[in-house]
Amino acid sequence: MIKNDLESKCLFLRKKILEVCLKAETGHVTSSLSCVEILVTLYYKGYLNINSKDLEDDERDRFILSKAQASPLLYLILADLGLYDMKELDHFAQKNGMFGVHLQHSVPGVETTAGALGHGLGLAAGIALRAKMDRKLYMTYTLLGDGELYEGSIWESMMFASHNNLNNLVGIIDRNYLCTTDFTENLVELEPLTEKVQSFGWNVVRIDGHNLHAIDNALKNLRARPSRKPTMLICDTVKGKGLDVMSFKPLCHGVPPKGEDAKKAKKQFYL
Numbered sequence: 001m002i003k004n005d006l007e008s009k010c011l012f013l014r015k016k017i018l019e020v021c022l023k024a025e026t027g028h029v030t031s032s033l034s035c036v037e038i039l040v041t042l043y044y045k046g047y048l049n050i051n052s053k054d055l056e057d058d059e060r061d062r063f064i065l066s067k068a069q070a071s072p073l074l075y076l077i078l079a080d081l082g083l084y085d086m087k088e089l090d091h092f093a094q095k096n097g098m099f100g101v102h103l104q105h106s107v108p109g110v111e112t113t114a115g116a117l118g119h120g121l122g123l124a125a126g127i128a129l130r131a132k133m134d135r136k137l138y139m140t141y142t143l144l145g146d147g148e149l150y151e152g153s154i155w156e157s158m159m160f161a162s163h164n165n166l167n168n169l170v171g172i173i174d175r176n177y178l179c180t181t182d183f184t185e186n187l188v189e190l191e192p193l194t195e196k197v198q199s200f201g202w203n204v205v206r207i208d209g210h211n212l213h214a215i216d217n218a219l220k221n222l223r224a225r226p227s228r229k230p231t232m233l234i235c236d237t238v239k240g241k242g243l244d245v246m247s248f249k250p251l252c253h254g255v256p257p258k259g260e261d262a263k264k265a266k267k268q269f270y271l
Contacts, residue, residue: 006044006212010036013080014242015269016089017072021256022266024093026101028069029256030240030247034176034209035070035143038235041215042141043077047223049138052083055109061138062111062127066120067145067174068103069254075099078109118151120144121171125161128169128230139223141170147179149190155200161230162201169230170222171202174209176239180253193234202232209235244268 021027042048051057079086091097102115124142184190197204207214218233240246245261257265
C-alpha cells in the first residue's frame with residue numbers, strides 16, 4: 001500500500017536526519033522531524049510538479065521552505081529523489097560542503113536561500129502573483145514555522161495574497177507549538193490561529209500534521225482552485241516527533257542530542 005510506503009519513507013528520513021546532524025554535530029533535528037510527513041506527502045505523492053532533468057523549467061511548481069532551519073530534511077529528500085548523491089550529505093555543515101545549516105539556493109532543487117524567518121510567505125506570494133500575471137498554471141507552496149508568525153511580514157503577506165486572489169498559493173504552517181526557548185502559548189499566544197488566518201481572507205484547513213491521509217486529503221483538490229482565496233493548511237505537529245529525548249521539549253532547538261541523549265536517540269532509531 002502507498003500509505004505503508006510513505007510511512008517507511010518517513011522513518012527512513014527521520015533516521016537520516018539524526019544521522020546527518022550527529023555526524024556534523026549541528027543542525028536543527030527537532031525542526032526537521034516535525035515536518036517529515038508534510039514534505040513526504042508533497043514530494044512523494046506528486047503534488048509538486050517538478051522536472052528533475054530541468055530544474056529551471058518555468059512550468060514547475062515552486063516550493064519555498066520558509067522555516068529554513070529544516071534544511072536537513074529537504075536536502076535528504078532531494079538527494080533521495082536523485083538530484084545529487086546521498087553521500088554528499090556526509091559533508092552537511094562542513095566547510096567544503098554545499099549544504100549550509102540554513103537552506104542554500106546553491107543546492108539543486110532549492111528555490112531560494114533562507115534563514116531569517118518571516119520572508120518565505122512574501123516571496124511565495126510574489127511568485128504566485130507572477131504566475132497569475134503571466135497566465136502560468138504552476139502552484140506555489142510554502143512551509144512556515146509557527147514561530148515565524150510573530151513576524152509582521154507574515155500577516156502583511158497574508159493580506160497581499162488575499163487581496164490579489166492568489167488561489168494558486170498554498171501556505172502550510174508547521175504548528176509544533178515551540179520556539180527556541182519555550183512554548184508559543186507561553187511567549188505570545190497564537191490561538192485561536194484558525195480564526196485569525198481566516199480573518200485575513202484565507203481558506204483554512206486544520207489537520208494532524210503527522211497523519212499522511214489527512215495531509216493527502218487536504219492537498220488533493222487544491223490544484224482545481226475551487227475558490228478565489230489562497231489556502232492555508234495548519235498542521236498540528238510535535239517538535240522532535242519520533243525522538244523521545246527531544247520530542248516536544250523546549251531548549252532542544254538547533255542542536256542534535258549529545259552524551260547520553262545521543263546514545264538513547266541512536267538506540268531508538270537503530271543507528
